Amino acid sequence: MKYDCIIIGAGIGGLTCAAGLARKGIKVLLCEKFSHAGGTASVFHRNGYKFPTGPLSFSFPSYVGNTLKELGIKEKINFKRSHFQFKSKNIDVIISLPFKELTKELGQFFPEDESGISAFFEIMLDLSKAQMEILAESREFQKIQSQESLNTDFTKEERSRILKKYRTISAKELAEKLIKNDLLRVLLSSQSFEESNMSALLAARMWDMIAKTGIWYPDIGFDGINNLLVKTIIDAGGELRFSSPVSKIRMSNGLANGIILKSGEHIAADTIVSTVDHKLTFFNMIGEEFVPNDFAKWVKSLQDSGSIFCVYLGINTSNVNLKAFKADHIFYRDSMGEAQPWHENISSKYFFSDREYEICLWSGKDIHNAPHEKDALLLRANAPYNFFEKWRAPDGGRTKGYYEYKNRVSKYFIQAAENLLPGLSSAVEVMDASTPLTYQTWGGGSEGACAGWSWDRSDEMGTAFKSLIRTPVPNLYMAGYQAFSQLIIGGYATAMHSGNVVANIILDHH
Secondary structure (H helix, E strand, O other): EEEEEEEEEEEHHHHHHHHHOOOOOOOOOEEOOOOEOOOOOOEEEEOOEEEOOOOOOOOHHHHHHHHHHHHHOOOOOEEEEEEEEEEOEEHHHHHEHHHHHHHHHHHHHHHHHHHHHHHHHHHHHHHHHHHHHHHHHHHHHHHHHHOOOOOOOHHHHHHHHHHHOOOEEHHHHHHHHHOOHHHHHHHHOOOOOOOOOHHHHHHHHHHHHHHOOOOOEEOOOHHHHHHHHHHHHHHHEEEOOOOOOOOOEEEEEEEEEEEEEOOOOOOEEEEEEEEEOOOHHHHHHOHHHOOHHHHHHHHHHHHHOOOOEEEEEEEEEHHHHOOOOOOOOOEEEEOOOOOOOOOOOOHHHHHHHOOOEEEHHHHOOOOHOOOOOOEEEEEEEEEEEHHHHOOOOOOOOOOHHHHHHHHHHHHEEEEEEOOOOOHHHHHHHEEEOOOHHHHHHHHOOOOOOOOOOOOOOOOHHHOOOOOEEEEEOEEEEOOOOOEOOOOOOOOOHHHHHHHHHHHHHHHHHH
């Protein structure tokens, strides 16, 4: 059987693309290597608790909701705003506030830096506006422009001047110019990411989403949205195959014309859409011999975003003090010392003392994420893929020592979090953890990336917004959260939008 289109990967980008095509009568097949839909935006269950495999919330909920409506989904979805708190020894503040209010709040803790705080956020606002105006002019983002009222405030000359001035400056460098206090510099420039060199451009978009437009959680959960899209695809005559990993994209006369499943089955199609990351798509599934040399060299040079170490906890609420939570998420830093690199001999909770980490009250977003009178928590810290890579077996499994290390470090992480949540260790009923290897396996990123391409100001993707949907391989398109160079509207909405864009391109040519 030959299909009009085969989509590889049932993440939100693949699901959106498949639903849009199937509803227009396109003969579409969606292949997913796992037994469930959603990609990184899915959930897993442990003893009555429900935990997220990836994102905890998303931005641009109106775009998400309107897209689902346009795909014929009539169920009403309510979105609850997620709030964020920064806490250290001398500060405890909600940071998901309007910029003027946030400037005032931070000024109470850092009065000597109040003018610098105001100047920093003014620059963040200007940079965010300038980037969104470029977005508004992009044909591929006109739909978002009409839904989000992306008004133009700058002339093209003003916009060009602003973006050129800050394109190669990191958020950290900008904060260092304006802010005296070291802790405040970290807060303004990192937002729980690695402190290093996040570009000022991407920091501006992050601050816009945290403080202005908001980050939201759907009342039906990520799995609820996935289920609605799966039903839409099937009802429209589309086909889904779960537990069907794709090993190769078939090539003939330089054209992509089908796939080969891991089982050995060949399936033909006029068009292929890959939601797998670029390196896996072009080097593993297609083969470098079919890719133009310059393009192959470029893909090899690209850097992914960082990854994380995450501990999932199901807790008996009566045994732990959760009063520290003023918001769904706490970004916490115990001290301003230099963080130790990840190493094999971590032996105490103090490993986490000098690094910023996040605690999420996951069941606070949705009471159904935990059994009655219980709570679900997540502890998250940045972690490098190259440290954990030593435990990746040739077959994709794990080598000796991995699980012992993961469990040991998880317990120290829990002990560290007791600085904020007294009694946490004794309250734990369920514990699991993920590492960069987990995100590589379940998320499909070649290095366990959790936020698309690199956010670093020194990398191409951190300084310029571009579409990566069209490829030099005829009949092949890319979708998913790496289909654009930056997650300019957040990871989830960007991935969903890529699915819309690819579907429209295919329909225009059909």
